[in-house]
Amino acid sequence: MEGMTSASSALGSPMRHDRLLSALAAWQLPVEGTEPLTGGLNSTTWLVRAPGGVRYVAKLADTADAAAFAGGLRVAARAGRRGLAGGAPVALPDGRLAAELPEGVLALLEYVPGTVPDAGSPHDLRRLGAVLGRAHRLLADAVDDLPERLRWPWPWASARLREVPMPPHVRRAAAQVLDEAREATPLLRLGVVHGDPRLDGFRLSGGSSALDGLVGWDAVLHAPLLYDVACVAVLTRDTPRALRHVLDGYRTVDPAIVRDLDHLDLFVRLRWAVTAIHVAGRIARGALRGVSGSPEDNEAGLARAYAGMRG
Known part of the structure; x- marks a missing residue:
């Protein structure tokens, strides 16, 4: 959202690309690269590319919004279990759905393919x-x-x-x-x-x-x-x-x-x-x-x- 290698932290200061990669290492998954995604009222998101064409979405929310963010992760997980593609969270090795960082709260989500609806269709x-x-x-x-x-x-x-x-x-x-x-x-x-x-x-x-x-x-x-x-x-x-x-x-x-x-x-x-x-x-x-x-x-x-x- 704020360029190819940075995004807003909880108070608008940039999160460096190397810092994002370091945070994503907690999931113990191989990462080939990231790029920012647009949209999001209360969060910043990146597309995360893994080997073999696998994709995820990393989402960073403000610390002040952590409780609501956690509730949304639980709901998305439930939606996925019931057959709705909702971008369910990928759990950390210890079972947590998100990592707390100085910059905010970071989650790694399943990537949901598809096209955005055309408002004129x-x-x-x-x-x-x-x-x-x-x-x-x-x-x-x-x-x-x-x-x-x-x-x-x-x-x-x-x-x-x-x-x-x-x-x-x-x-x-x-x-x-x-x-x-x-x-x-x-x-x-x-x-x-x-x-x-x-x-x-x-x-x-x-x-x-x-x-x-x-x-x-x-x-x-x-x-x-x-x-x-x-x-x-x-x-x-x-x-x-x-x-x-x-x-x-x-x-x-x-x-x-x-x-x-x-x-x-x-x-x-x-x-x-x-x-x-x-x-x-x-x-x-x-x-x-x-x-x-x-x-x-x-x-x-x-x-x-x-x-x-x-x-």
């Missing part, structure tokens, strides 16, 4: 929706993989709103949206959600659609299933009719999602509230991971999030 978007619905179905009981604070009604969000410095008007707007979403809970179905289902997290197989995957589980949460749909709505907001095609695919796996859609606008606002909380936290920590490296980008992101919460 109704066919791709329907496949994306089907993968999301399948993930929700397969991980319905995975809540035990997550720490209590990440489970609905999200103690983590209340704590962040109390503790993270942010403009008062942003704090008030986020608190109001969170309260409204909690009040709607009795009308909605809960489950484990991906939390950040960007298009570049989906992998469409060149073969059977049963091999399609969803990677990047470091933002995983327990929440109303509608939250992931709202995330897709936000992330595809510049593509006309994209959400309609995604929902067409989702309904092939879970037709009951239509009963939740009356609350979609509220959960779109909740997605923006979550974005505001995360961006405010990055500003407070001086963290630049996942953005271009400019503090102004974080400030602009906070302004966008506030506008989104206002509808």
Whole structure:
């Protein structure tokens, strides 16, 4: 993300290429080379090449996000055991799923082949929706993989709103949206959600659609299933009719999602509230991971999030 041989550490300082190779040695696997991958809101990733054409993905998360990162690794491992290509973690020889480093928390993940969905392709978007619905179905009981604070009604969000410095008007707007979403809970179905289902997290197989995957589980949460749909709505907001095609695919796996859609606008606002909380936290920590490296980008992101919460 920040060049071919370095990436952001927990506070934005570079991690040298030799340091990455040294850290990867803990897995006791041969490595031929690495190259950075784009994308990722709260982490930095590299493609890791091993002999024989074998590939992995190395992911470095901020130390402050370690608990959520660990929960995502456990969920990805469960997804893999149940037949969903989710980028499951490769365990260290001692059984740990990640290594703690001065630069953050590093995991080595299985590489999931496939193409990223084309936002302009109704066919791709329907496949994306089907993968999301399948993930929700397969991980319905995975809540035990997550720490209590990440489970609905999200103690983590209340704590962040109390503790993270942010403009008062942003704090008030986020608190109001969170309260409204909690009040709607009795009308909605809960489950484990991906939390950040960007298009570049989906992998469409060149073969059977049963091999399609969803990677990047470091933002995983327990929440109303509608939250992931709202995330897709936000992330595809510049593509006309994209959400309609995604929902067409989702309904092939879970037709009951239509009963939740009356609350979609509220959960779109909740997605923006979550974005505001995360961006405010990055500003407070001086963290630049996942953005271009400019503090102004974080400030602009906070302004966008506030506008989104206002509808």
